[in-house]
Amino acid sequence: xxxxxxxxxxxxxxxxxxxxxxxxxxxxxxxxxxxxxxxxxxxxxxxxxxxxxxxxxxxxxxxxxxxxxxxxxxxxxxxxxxxxxxxxxxxxxxxxxxxxxxxxxxxxxxxxxxxxxxxxxxxxxxxxxxxxxxxxxxxxxxxxxxxxxxxxxxxxxxxxxxxxxxxxxxxxxxxxxxxxxxxxxxxxxxxxxxxxxxxxxxxxxxxxxxxxxxxxxxxxxxxxxxxxxxxxxxxxxxxxxxxxxxxxxxxxxxxxxxxxxxxxxxxxxxxxxxxxxxxxxxxxxxxxxxxxxxxxxxxxxxxxxxxxxxxxxxxxxxxxxxxxxxxxxxxxxxxxxxxxxxxxxxxxxxxxxxxxxxxxxxxxxxxxxxxxxxxxxxxxxxxxxxxxxxxxxxxxxxxxxxxxxxxxx
Amino acid sequence: xxxxxxxxxxxxxxxxxxxxxxxxxxxxxxxxxxxxxxxxxxxxxxxxxxxxxxxxxxxxxxxxxxxxxxxxxxxxxxxxxxxxxxxxxxxxxxxxxxxxxxxxxxxxxxxxxxxxxxxxxxxxxxxxxxxxxxxxxxxxxxxxxxxxxxxxxxxxxxxxxxxxxxxxxxxxxxxxxxxxxxxxxxxxxxxxxxxxxxxxxxxxxxxxxxxxxxxxxxxxxxxxxxxxxxxxxxxxxxxxxxxxxxxxxxxxxxxxxxxxxxxxxxxxxxxxxxxxxxxxxxxxxxxxxxxxxxxxxxxxxxxxxxxxxxxxxxxxxxxxxxxxxxxxxxxxxxxxxxxxxxxxxxxxxxxxxxxxxxxxxxxxxxxxxxxxxxxxxxxxxxxxxxxxxxxxxxxxxxxxxxxxxxxxx
Numbered sequence: 001x002x003x004x005x006x007x008x009x010x011x012x013x014x015x016x017x018x019x020x021x022x023x024x025x026x027x028x029x030x031x032x033x034x035x036x037x038x039x040x041x042x043x044x045x046x047x048x049x050x051x052x053x054x055x056x057x058x059x060x061x062x063x064x065x066x067x068x069x070x071x072x073x074x075x076x077x078x079x080x081x082x083x084x085x086x087x088x089x090x091x092x093x094x095x096x097x098x099x100x101x102x103x104x105x106x107x108x109x110x111x112x113x114x115x116x117x118x119x120x121x122x123x124x125x126x127x128x129x130x131x132x133x134x135x136x137x138x139x140x141x142x143x144x145x146x147x148x149x150x151x152x153x154x155x156x157x158x159x160x161x162x163x164x165x166x167x168x169x170x171x172x173x174x175x176x177x178x179x180x181x182x183x184x185x186x187x188x189x190x191x192x193x194x195x196x197x198x199x200x201x202x203x204x205x206x207x208x209x210x211x212x213x214x215x216x217x218x219x220x221x222x223x224x225x226x227x228x229x230x231x232x233x234x235x236x237x238x239x240x241x242x243x244x245x246x247x248x249x250x251x252x253x254x255x256x257x258x259x260x261x262x263x264x265x266x267x268x269x270x271x272x273x274x275x276x277x278x279x280x281x282x283x284x285x286x287x288x289x290x291x292x293x294x295x296x297x298x299x300x301x302x303x304x305x306x307x308x309x310x311x312x313x314x315x316x317x318x319x320x321x322x323x324x325x326x327x328x329x330x331x332x333x334x335x336x337x338x339x340x341x342x343x344x345x346x347x348x349x350x351x352x353x354x355x356x357x358x359x360x361x362x363x364x365x366x367x368x369x370x371x372x373x374x375x376x377x378x379x380x381x382x383x384x385x386x387x388x389x390x391x392x393x394x395x396x397x398x399x400x401x402x403x404x405x406x407x408x409x
Numbered sequence: 410x411x412x413x414x415x416x417x418x419x420x421x422x423x424x425x426x427x428x429x430x431x432x433x434x435x436x437x438x439x440x441x442x443x444x445x446x447x448x449x450x451x452x453x454x455x456x457x458x459x460x461x462x463x464x465x466x467x468x469x470x471x472x473x474x475x476x477x478x479x480x481x482x483x484x485x486x487x488x489x490x491x492x493x494x495x496x497x498x499x500x501x502x503x504x505x506x507x508x509x510x511x512x513x514x515x516x517x518x519x520x521x522x523x524x525x526x527x528x529x530x531x532x533x534x535x536x537x538x539x540x541x542x543x544x545x546x547x548x549x550x551x552x553x554x555x556x557x558x559x560x561x562x563x564x565x566x567x568x569x570x571x572x573x574x575x576x577x578x579x580x581x582x583x584x585x586x587x588x589x590x591x592x593x594x595x596x597x598x599x600x601x602x603x604x605x606x607x608x609x610x611x612x613x614x615x616x617x618x619x620x621x622x623x624x625x626x627x628x629x630x631x632x633x634x635x636x637x638x639x640x641x642x643x644x645x646x647x648x649x650x651x652x653x654x655x656x657x658x659x660x661x662x663x664x665x666x667x668x669x670x671x672x673x674x675x676x677x678x679x680x681x682x683x684x685x686x687x688x689x690x691x692x693x694x695x696x697x698x699x700x701x702x703x704x705x706x707x708x709x710x711x712x713x714x715x716x717x718x719x720x721x722x723x724x725x726x727x728x729x730x731x732x733x734x735x736x737x738x739x740x741x742x743x744x745x746x747x748x749x750x751x752x753x754x755x756x757x758x759x760x761x762x763x764x765x766x767x768x769x770x771x772x773x774x775x776x777x778x779x780x781x782x783x784x785x786x787x788x789x790x791x792x793x794x795x796x797x798x799x800x801x802x803x804x805x806x807x808x809x810x811x812x813x814x815x816x817x818x
Contacts, residue, residue: 406761407477409482
């Protein structure tokens with residue numbers, strides 16, 4: 001029996017509360033110039049350290065050892081969806097990232113403005129990013145396109161700016177397959193590729209996309225740089241059994257960044273309002289909504305952003321900020337609490353990495369390690385949970401919250 | 410290649426002896442009122458502790474992290490059968506629990522005596538457990554039923570009491586499918602559900618079961634409480650390659666409780682006689698049978714029973730009792746010895762739990778941990794075996810006993 005089916009059969013409602021705190025990109029690496037410490041080791045975290053003493057620690061692999069996950073893969077695992085089974089396409093991810101309300105039938109495409117030159121043999125790409133236009137310029141062009149291309153052959157079209165040369169196109173129709181090849185030739189001097197259907201069901205999508213490019217080229221023919229577009233990552237929302245149904249919980253998501261709100265909403269969690277962008281504002285939302293939900297996903301973005309920037313000290317500060325607020329979660333008395341990440345983002349690495357993520361689970365049913373320890377990569381490596389797939393996060397949360405019945409007789 | 414096929418191909422006979430000791434429900438949780446210790450930590454176990462120094466320790470997951478296994482799932486894993494692949498139905502388990510010799514063709518059903526009331530619209534259930542009759546009463550009624558219903562439409566029927574309102578019905582015929590829906594409406598005031606075939610192959614089973622209920626109702630119509638029965642868990646023995654054949658061993662099982670004897674016998678192990686119900690009696694059986702077998706499954710029930718009762722001290726005492734007798738096993742000089750459980754049953758949790766089970770393997774080929782350690786959950790969490798699926802128990806036993814050839818060239 002598959003894990004997904006198994007959990008669905010064993011999950012039962014209960015009067016218990018669960019909190020899943022995701023410190024995005026929490027895992028780090030030791031930095032010689034910073035006393036040889038990781039961000040978690042250097043941070044002054046009396047509350048996390050005290051909690052670690054009364055918790056089980058371990059290291060969790062978002063996908064597999066050595067595999068660096070994108071944000072969507074890490075979060076899918078955290079929510080109990082196998083990231084090797086459910087793939088979120090780049091078009092969908094880009095749409096989620098700007099908070100676009102994707103419907104199940106939508107085909108989303110990640111688009112780049114590009115510059116093309118006309119030659120006797122046809123057009124060729126001269127700049128795959130159109131000289132990286134300002135975001136404002138992209139927004140203006142997208143508005144122009146949206147006004148002139150509201151639909152193609154009866155298919156509603158949505159055009160939204162993202163950042164610099166990037167924008168999103170969404171085609172909405174139940175008749176569209178999503179298997180269409182990228183049009184980016186990946187080389188300057190080459191002609192853009194036509195949108196080619198990879199399955200019979202995607203024929204109409206390819207035709208609509210080709211017409212979209214035709215009309216876009218006509219509308220932008222006098223633009224000096226942003227006179228064409230390359231389309232990538234045609235995709236639809238993955239079809240998955242929704243989180244509240246699978247786990248028999250009322251699930252609320254507390255996140256500030258659109259992509260994470262989008263990921264939570266893909267799985268059917270309710271998005272809870274947050275008044276501001278701080279961790280304190282997220283905590284306030286948790287308190288306000290405490291009675292209305294059984295499960296809370298609380299996402300902290302700063303740890304990942306500082307890590308991506310290579311800002312070791314900044315990441316330490318975000319960890320300390322969370323630590324100061326941790327007592328507010330504990331005061332609510334969750335029956336089961338997990339604090340972990342969706343992947344590691346070591347500041348010294350300046351990006352997502354493959355290193356397993358520190359993981360803490362707290363409930364009244366834990367086997368803590370006796371020896372003094374804080375919450376760090378090293379303490380987690382020596383923790384009583386050992387190494388395990390991050391996909392088992394929901395198993396552990398549900399078990400510790402008394403929400404899984406016994407398997408088999 | 411699947412593990413099961415792999416082991417089958419690699420296993421070879423050898424002149425070595427293996428012992429698998431299952432301390433049922435051995436894993437525990439720390440209890441503040443008991444010095445913050447688990448049962449294993451508190452128990453005075455000089456022999457286990459000394460053995461742990463010369464062994465590899467680890468923590469094993471019977472099914473998956475967070476999943477609490479029933480006894481059958483844990484034992485299937487121990488015997489090398491994937492518990493997510495081989496499911497033992499409730500009817501079969503109930504039959505095993507009373508030592509009924511199930512044949513491969515038998516469909517076993519877990520039955521409850523119930524009370525029904527006659528209304529103009531038909532019968533409705535007024536007590537799903539018939540007021541919990543005394544076991545003696547159930548035995549008397551079962552004898553009456555057996556006498557009057559020896560067969561139905563040529564299908565032999567076996568009716569056996571279990572405890573209080575519970576009994577077992579077995580239909581024996583090669584023509585019977587087992588996919589029949591439960592008849593328990595799970596609510597008082599509702600009519601019992603008819604035995605409904607869920608597959609075409611089960612049509613005859615459903616018809617025979619319906620006739621069984623009809624005749625039962627007629628025979629018991631004057632009983633004040635036990636005047637009807639609800640049927641659940643129609644099931645057949647799982648079809649599996651037998652243990653002695655898979656592993657090329659002569660396998661003997663030493664267990665006192667019928668369910669564990671039944672599980673062992675399902676896999677084709679021989680049941681060895683035990684003169685009494687004590688661990689000492691089991692040890693005597695081990696010694697007596699030492700020359701006749703290559704593999705011994707030795708099951709200790711007390712650890713689980715005390716755990717289920719919430720009797721922390723009682724569980725400690727059973728562990729100490731086993732420890733005193735452990736030298737008798739060592740004196741026999743097994744080539745490979747595993748001491749573990751089928752699941753954890755922390756006394757403070759009063760039931761099976763999802764926590765991984767302490768695991769010890771001893772042979773001349775071990776990598777022990779250098780630091781002084783006893784045999785406890787914490788020592789196993791820090792052990793050289795790490796965390797692993799309990800399903801690999803037979804891999805380890807066979808390997809340490811020199812009974813697995815090299816895989817691939």
